[in-house]
């Protein structure tokens with residue numbers, strides 16, 4: 001059977017699956033989460049039923065992780081494990097396909113600061129996911145800090161589950177940023193309506209937004225007791241004598257997003273500027289592999305959806321379907337990308353964050369590598385790339401495999417190959433030795 005395999009059931013993957021199925025081509029939609037949605041549309045796992053419906057012709061595999069992608073005759077072989085990650089009885093499948101759509105999304109970026117390894121310091125995405133999927137507030141008194149419009153929905157959902165959000169600290173000055181790219185701001189006009197709704201809700205909860213400020217240290221013995229915030233100059237260097245202490249039991253930190261690239265890197269897709277490079281049909285540099293959504297650029301759920309529609313249509317065409325050109329989606333993608341570029345320039349991560357670190361600040365939490373050790377290695381050894389950096393310091397070699405620290409460590413070491421180097425993980429998700437040794441029958445295309 002000919003089929004398109006779509007990895008990721010966020011806005012991009014769902015749209016890709018729907019577009020492929022609409023052209024009469026079978027689809028297998030694989031997602032590691034227990035419910036459809038991805039990040040933006042994450043559903044409450046405690047509720048039965050599903051907010052989203054998939055068209056017929058889509059075989060949906062929830063709770064299923066793609067742990068490897070490898071070349072196969074005429075296409076790719078996609079290795080899947082289905083079942084909870086901690087279950088010893090996960091079922092394995094090896095699906096061959098000539099048309100693979102990668103829509104694996106992104107995860108949020110944290111920056112290190114003294115005390116960021118204390119219990120009570122969360123990524124903004126984790127705080128949001130706990131609130132959205134289980135109704136849990138990460139603390140009673142919470143600060144949300146970082147940069148980007150994402151801080152607003154995080155603060156809003158925290159309020160909705162009963163947390164007192166003491167403040168939102170935005171490290172940039174977004175008004176100035178957006179004014180530099182008015183065309184991009186106009187292209188994303190719909191998004192501003194959404195942001196205005198969040199602002200109203202936050203006003204209702206008396207949550208102040210403080211611009212050009214950041215959490216530069218967290219204090220506590222066994223867990224977070226307070227954070228130290230500071231005003232920042234344009235480059236994010238703390239401004240002297242502006243430090244302020246906030247007594248909080250949780251802080252949610254988000255500095256934009258990092259695309260989830262390991263499957264694209266495993267498939268040998270070209271990466272440009274940290275994202276998967278695609279053409280107007282969302283085709284990557286590798287024949288038969290398409291990419292859509294946040295792995296091709298950070299632009300929000302709407303852009304991801306339109307890219308998914310184009311990718312799914314192009315994948316169906318590759319398998320011989322007569323397709324209708326998705327002109328509407330293509331138009332939206334053009335304006336969505338203008339908005340994405342403006343978003344990136346309005347909320348950059350500026351270099352002054354490196355000055356928040358002390359020598360004993362951990363830069364890699366899994367392997368407990370302090371900043372001083374990284375600095376000494378970079379100063380004293382001939383570190384030419386990510387590989388030698390990992391071997392010299394062990395940063396990025398722990399459980400998260402550099403997902404949390406990779407970009408930061410590479411920036412601190414002045415290396416340019418962070419996206420590619422830290423995303424080179426032939427085994428994209430943890431698998432047991434027994435699962436590796438299993439002789440999983442290959443489901444080839446007929």
Ligand SMILES: Cc1cc2nc3c(=O)[nH]c(=O)nc-3n(C[C@H](O)[C@H](O)[C@H](O)COP(=O)(O)OP(=O)(O)OC[C@H]3O[C@@H](n4cnc5c(N)ncnc54)[C@H](O)[C@@H]3O)c2cc1C
Pocket residue numbers: 007008009010011012013030031032033037038039040041064065066067103104105106107108124125126128150153154257260263292293294295299300301302304428429
């Ligand atoms: C933590 C977080 C929270 C966000 N919240 C908001 C928000 O509130 N508002 C907003 O406007 N935007 C939000 N965004 C931005 C948002 O991600 C996008 O706008 C939109 O969800 C992107 O859609 P996507 O389909 O590209 O990826 P996603 O929605 O991220 O979906 C990707 C899917 O791929 C799956 N996946 C990844 N790797 C594998 C694998 N190896 N095997 C199987 N499945 C895999 C993931 O489980 C996920 O379900 C958030 C982003 C993040 C990272």
